[in-house]
Amino acid sequence: MSSESTHLSEQLAAQLEQFPDWKLEDAKARLSEVVRQAKHTEPQRITVRGEEAVVVISTQLFEKILPLLAQPNLHALLSQSPLSKLEFESASVQSPIREIEL
Helix, strand or coil: CCHHHHHHHHHHHHHHCCCCEEEHHHHHHCHHHHHHHHHHCCCEEEEECCEEEEEECCHHHHHHHHHHHHCCCHHHHHHHCHHHHCCCCCCCCCCCCCCCCC
C-alpha cells in the first residue's frame, strides 16, 4: 500500500468515527432502523467483535461516491503522461567559493 493510499485510509477512518456505530447483533435486530437512518440522515457503521466491518450508506451517497473511485490520482496521471519519459540534463551552476575569516 502506498503512503498516499495509507494517508487516505487514515483520513477516511477519522471521518468514519463521526458516524453512529452498531454492533452486528443490534444491527440485525433493528435493520429497518439502520437502513432508515442511512437513507435519511447519515452513514451507519456496523462492527463485528468491536472491529469495523461495513458502512451502510444511502444509494444517493453511493451514486456521488462511485465516480470519485474511478478517477485516477495525480501520481497515476503523471506516470501515464508521454512526458514522463523525458530526460533532463542536470545543468548545475558552479558558483565561485569565497573565503571568509573565522
